[in-house]
Amino acid sequence: MGFNDLPGSAHMVPRLTSIRTPRQEVGQRAAQLLLGLLDGITQHPQVDLGFELVVRESS
Numbered sequence: 001m002g003f004n005d006l007p008g009s010a011h012m013v014p015r016l017t018s019i020r021t022p023r024q025e026v027g028q029r030a031a032q033l034l035l036g037l038l039d040g041i042t043q044h045p046q047v048d049l050g051f052e053l054v055v056r057e058s059s
Contacts, residue, residue: 005054014057022049 002009002018009016029047036044 001058009054010056012058017056017059018054020052020054022051025049 002016003021004023005018005020009018026049029049033044
């Protein structure tokens with residue numbers, strides 16, 4: 001099982017099943033949370049970032 005669906009995952013033998021993460025969205029949300037903390041906001045709603053399972057030969 002891989003994480004972030006790195007490019008090499010599809011070229012391994014067997015091809016590696018992986019979790020695909022929306023990295024840009026994760027970074028943007030993290031920055032928003034940090035800026036909120038600086039402004040004194042300590043509670044945030046739960047956010048679904050849409051992780052995706054990419055099934056290949058290793059599963």
